[in-house]
Amino acid sequence: QSALTQPASVSGSPGQSITISCTGTSSDVGAYKYVSWYQQHPGKAPKLIIYDVSDRPSGVSYRFSGSKSGNTASLTISGLQAEDEADYYCSSYTRSATRVFGTGTKVTVL
Amino acid sequence: QLHLQESGPGLVKPSETLSLICAVSGGSISTSGYYWGWIRQPPGKGLEWIGSIDYRGDSHYNPSLQSRVTMPVDTSKNQFSLRLTSVTAADTAVNYCAKYQGGTMADYWGQGTLVTVSS
Numbered sequence: 001q002s003a004l005t006q007p008a009s010v011s012g013s014p015g016q017s018i019t020i021s022c023t024g025t026s027s028d029v030g031a032y033k034y035v036s037w038y039q040q041h042p043g044k045a046p047k048l049i050i051y052d053v054s055d056r057p058s059g060v061s062y063r064f065s066g067s068k069s070g071n072t073a074s075l076t077i078s079g080l081q082a083e084d085e086a087d088y089y090c091s092s093y094t095r096s097a098t099r100v101f102g103t104g105t106k107v108t109v110l
Numbered sequence: 111q112l113h114l115q116e117s118g119p120g121l122v123k124p125s126e127t128l129s130l131i132c133a134v135s136g137g138s139i140s141t142s143g144y145y146w147g148w149i150r151q152p153p154g155k156g157l158e159w160i161g162s163i164d165y166r167g168d169s170h171y172n173p174s175l176q177s178r179v180t181m182p183v184d185t186s187k188n189q190f191s192l193r194l195t196s197v198t199a200a201d202t203a204v205n206y207c208a209k210y211q212g213g214t215m216a217d218y219w220g221q222g223t224l225v226t227v228s229s
Contacts, residue, residue, distance in 0.1 A: 001172070001174075003158075032214075034214040034215075036215040038157075038216070045221055046206070046216070048216060051214070057217060089156065089157050091157075093214045098159065098171070098173070099147075099159045101149075101156060103156055
């Protein structure tokens, strides 16, 4: 299985909104409502921030939102803050009952 | 609050077997609907899903690693393991264990442990 495709980097100024795309195929992203997003700060374990395309776990800021259209899922961070600077990974369940991660996106707050 | 902790050798020789344990506390590994997974991250690179298993032994592995991976579950010790055979330098990575809720989202993670493959 191939990794889902994400942009290598996205940047924005504090207060702005940014969107990270995650492109897969009809065998993964396009097949189910099982896309999740993870935030990873340097040297730390990933943290779940979005599951089932658009749901937020308890305690995750409302500034994080997710959506999906066809084979592409998206993560939007609104009101960008310095603490949002991190790596972000999407992940999808697949028709083979496996999981696959995206290539990862480095978010820089200017 | 669920807590996962990885343990195992930090250095493995090429061609040998990498073995790690993930100890689960604060909850039962035998809970229906939970899957237990391993994810790795080579230094400076992205996340790679290795596989997952539930307490009944229902397992799924990354096709690229399937021939070398097993994930035994020990319900008596509330822990699960990763065994990766015939390792090479390309298997050098931080290995994370995680709990998958409903099999689809990893909502609890261990802190990760670095395994280096080198002679």
